[in-house]
Amino acid sequence: MIKTTQIVFLSCLFASASSAVTAASPPEAKAPASSITQPAPPTQVQLRAMSTLRLLRLGQKALDAEMDTQDFATGLDAAKIASSRGDREATRLMAKIMARHEVALQGIDRARLERRLRFEALRGASSSVLAVAGMYDRGEGVPVDTKKAAEWYLWAARVGHERAMAYAAYAYGTGRGLERNGAAALKWLDGVNEGRKRSTLLEIGWALALGTEGTTDMGSALKFFEQAAQLKPSIAYQVATELERGTRGVQNREAAEQLIKIAAERGDSGAAMHLANALSSSNTIEDQQQAVRWYSLAALDRNNLAAGQMLSRLLTLRPADELISPIIAGLDKAAAAGNPEALIGLAHAYADGIGVGASPEKAASLLQVAADSGSSEAKYRLGLMYKSGLGVNADLNKAIELMSSARESGFPLAAVALSTMTGSAEDAGKASPVAPSAVAQ
Numbered sequence: 001m002i003k004t005t006q007i008v009f010l011s012c013l014f015a016s017a018s019s020a021v022t023a024a025s026p027p028e029a030k031a032p033a034s035s036i037t038q039p040a041p042p043t044q045v046q047l048r049a050m051s052t053l054r055l056l057r058l059g060q061k062a063l064d065a066e067m068d069t070q071d072f073a074t075g076l077d078a079a080k081i082a083s084s085r086g087d088r089e090a091t092r093l094m095a096k097i098m099a100r101h102e103v104a105l106q107g108i109d110r111a112r113l114e115r116r117l118r119f120e121a122l123r124g125a126s127s128s129v130l131a132v133a134g135m136y137d138r139g140e141g142v143p144v145d146t147k148k149a150a151e152w153y154l155w156a157a158r159v160g161h162e163r164a165m166a167y168a169a170y171a172y173g174t175g176r177g178l179e180r181n182g183a184a185a186l187k188w189l190d191g192v193n194e195g196r197k198r199s200t201l202l203e204i205g206w207a208l209a210l211g212t213e214g215t216t217d218m219g220s221a222l223k224f225f226e227q228a229a230q231l232k233p234s235i236a237y238q239v240a241t242e243l244e245r246g247t248r249g250v251q252n253r254e255a256a257e258q259l260i261k262i263a264a265e266r267g268d269s270g271a272a273m274h275l276a277n278a279l280s281s282s283n284t285i286e287d288q289q290q291a292v293r294w295y296s297l298a299a300l301d302r303n304n305l306a307a308g309q310m311l312s313r314l315l316t317l318r319p320a321d322e323l324i325s326p327i328i329a330g331l332d333k334a335a336a337a338g339n340p341e342a343l344i345g346l347a348h349a350y351a352d353g354i355g356v357g358a359s360p361e362k363a364a365s366l367l368q369v370a371a372d373s374g375s376s377e378a379k380y381r382l383g384l385m386y387k388s389g390l391g392v393n394a395d396l397n398k399a400i401e402l403m404s405s406a407r408e409s410g411f412p413l414a415a416v417a418l419s420t421m422t423g424s425a426e427d428a429g430k431a432s433p434v435a436p437s438a439v440a441q
Contacts, residue, residue: 059094114132114135172184237259244256272298312344328354344381348363400418403417403421
């Protein structure tokens with residue numbers, strides 16, 4: 001369960017590397033004036049000569065520093081030295097570093113460290129409790145004992161350590177050191193932040209799907225994946241894709257299909273499109289109705305233009321009477337959500353009176369909203385309406401403005417339409433004025 005990183009005395013490596021560079025440089029070489037000389041990190045000898053208080057200050061930096069930085073390497077070495085002197089605060093600091101960064105320490109008497117951590121754990125230091133649990137989980141300084149590890153995880157979890165709660169949930173969910181209990185796993189996750197809760201649910205699900213903890217149970221795995229999907233629907237679709245392709249070492253298309261439906265029902269537009277596309281070519285009315293349903297759900301994502309286009313396209317193909325009403329309903333909801341393609345499709349329905357009462361004014365209003373959002377097709381169609389005066393007052397200048405914008409956006413038909421409009425405008429400008437005698441008559 002615990003992913004760890006092996007840590008050695010990195011400060012020694014940094015120090016030796018710095019010395020090697022210094023020795024290789026010619027005496028007369030000078031650093032550029034613009035460069036800033038970084039102070040050399042303290043050597044082990046220098047660290048051991050420092051006071052415990054100073055070592056603790058350096059050790060604190062390792063808590064928040066990135067693991068591949070000098071501050072982390074120096075801080076960890078400082079905490080080790082202070083702890084080896086028997087300083088209890090340093091031992092607790094070591095536990096916090098181990099817990100926060102999930103590291104397995106090297107270059108230290110781990111059996112002795114375990115005894116010190118146990119001593120602090122018995123005195124209420126939750127990070128020390130978690131550190132001891134991790135040592136039993138990985139077999140550092142003590143034999144691997146997942147049952148004992150689970151007991152220590154539970155101890156830390158009971159005193160409110162959030163990371164320990166996630167580990168306890170994993171133990172209950174997968175049966176690592178504890179009897180499997182899905183309800184208990186979910187209960188422990190109630191006190192965990194959303195990001196860690198989501199990742200733990202996925203870890204449990206994959207452990208059960210792959211059998212990495214000794215038990216393969218796809219049914220239970222799907223339940224944990226579904227719980228993760230409640231927090232983020234796209235997770236279920238991602239897991240389904242991996243199960244469908246077998247990219248993690250297990251392939252289960254039936255489980256993948258179930259997860260795709262869960263993701264689609266919870267609002268993932270990609271999953272909904274996946275299901276709709278699979279049904280769109282069917283000749284049965286039932287499958288076509290389902291395709292319309294999934295396209296409608298996908299189109300609620302205003303950025304899923306393909307779903308809005310497919311609903312609009314279905315309407316232009318003269319669908320069966322049973323499909324017209326659900327297509328219109330889908331377009332209406334997607335248009336309300338701001339999907340530009342759905343706005344265009346609904347405008348087409350109002351322009352031609354398909355499934356709704358014909359209303360050129362309503363069509364023009366919908367196209368205006370889509371045009372305002374940047375749709376080049378909407379600008380093209382609205383430009384034609386301004387040219388003909390359909391649903392709006394005829395305005396050739398407005399039509400030319402819209403058509404020019406559509407052409408600049410790359411809409412292919414706009415250039416041809418624009419040429420006829422500008423020709424009409426030029427002809428109107430060249431028209432002969434009315435003779436005064438004619439006015440008088």
